[in-house]
Amino acid sequence: MSSSRRGLFRAAAEAAARAAAADQAAREPAPPPDPEPLLGDQEVERYSRQLVMEGWGEAEQVALRDASVLVIGAGALGSPVASYLAGAGVGRLGIVDDDLVELSNLHRQFLHFTPDLGQPKAHTAVAKLQFLNPEIAVEPYQVRLDEANADGLVAGHDLVVDCSDGFATRYAVNAACCRAGVALVEGGVVGLTGLVMSIEPGDSACYRCAFPEPPPPGAVPTCAQAGVLGPAAGVIGSLQALEALKLLAGMPGAVTDAFLQVDLARGEVLTVRTARRADCPDCGGLR
Numbered sequence: 001m002s003s004s005r006r007g008l009f010r011a012a013a014e015a016a017a018r019a020a021a022a023d024q025a026a027r028e029p030a031p032p033p034d035p036e037p038l039l040g041d042q043e044v045e046r047y048s049r050q051l052v053m054e055g056w057g058e059a060e061q062v063a064l065r066d067a068s069v070l071v072i073g074a075g076a077l078g079s080p081v082a083s084y085l086a087g088a089g090v091g092r093l094g095i096v097d098d099d100l101v102e103l104s105n106l107h108r109q110f111l112h113f114t115p116d117l118g119q120p121k122a123h124t125a126v127a128k129l130q131f132l133n134p135e136i137a138v139e140p141y142q143v144r145l146d147e148a149n150a151d152g153l154v155a156g157h158d159l160v161v162d163c164s165d166g167f168a169t170r171y172a173v174n175a176a177c178c179r180a181g182v183a184l185v186e187g188g189v190v191g192l193t194g195l196v197m198s199i200e201p202g203d204s205a206c207y208r209c210a211f212p213e214p215p216p217p218g219a220v221p222t223c224a225q226a227g228v229l230g231p232a233a234g235v236i237g238s239l240q241a242l243e244a245l246k247l248l249a250g251m252p253g254a255v256t257d258a259f260l261q262v263d264l265a266r267g268e269v270l271t272v273r274t275a276r277r278a279d280c281p282d283c284g285g286l287r
């Protein structure tokens with residue numbers, strides 16, 4: 001056979017093989033399309049350093065994006081809490097604070113800058129948080145949380161982080177979160193000591209289970225009386241933000257049925273176990 005005839009035969013055979021393959025492909029069901037990515041390109045880039053972490057992935061990131069968190073207080077604890085939650089991608093943040101920015105706030109309340117003096121903290125905080133992450137919604141509530149408005153403020157949120165600085169507010173927040181079944185991260189700092197506690201109402205001890213009665217007025221000094229260093233508030237607020245992320249993402253290890261007692265003068269963190277009390281007026285009736 002001449003080389004030109006052989007070439008013709010080879011071409012014909014290859015064409016037949018291609019036709020057969022195309023016929024086979026047409027009869028086979030098409031492979032399912034790739035699932036829609038849960039996160040957009042910008043989200044993958046913005047959150048890349050947490051997405052690569054062991055124990056954190058798309059599901060955890062989407063849980064944050066779908067979450068609504070209320071931060072009570074935009075001060076020394078609220079600054080790190082709100083910054084870390086906004087940065088991490090919590091989809092909706094509410095910031096509750098009725099104070100105006102004062103010069104004595106600035107050494108520790110880093111969401112407020114010197115040009116913000118005299119402005120409402122809720123609004124100056126929200127402006128910074130939107131600069132930090134324009135992909136999320138942040139809403140200011142320029143009110144003081146009290147027993148009368150606590151239920152309305154807590155409603156509709158998945159989690160509350162209490163960054164207030166008074167016991168009346170703390171007990172009102174705890175009671176409202178128990179009534180609504182909303183998870184709560186408590187925190188407090190004065191001087192170089194602080195406390196952090198996570199609460200899942202009905203499942204773990206609430207703040208009133210651990211501390212049944214508020215201290216008598218004046219028994220615990222305020223930051224105005226005893227002072228506080230900015231980094232000490234930063235440590236406690238950061239621990240609160242971490243607790244919030246664990247609870248929102250369903251990660252293990254949140255500090256429930258216990259509180260952290262942090263002594264930053266000595267560099268010690270003590271985990272103090274606590275438990276639900278059947279006679280707790282806030283959570284005793286919850287199952």
Ligand SMILES: [Zn+2]
Pocket residue numbers: 205206207208209210276277280281282283284
């Ligand atoms: Zn309780």
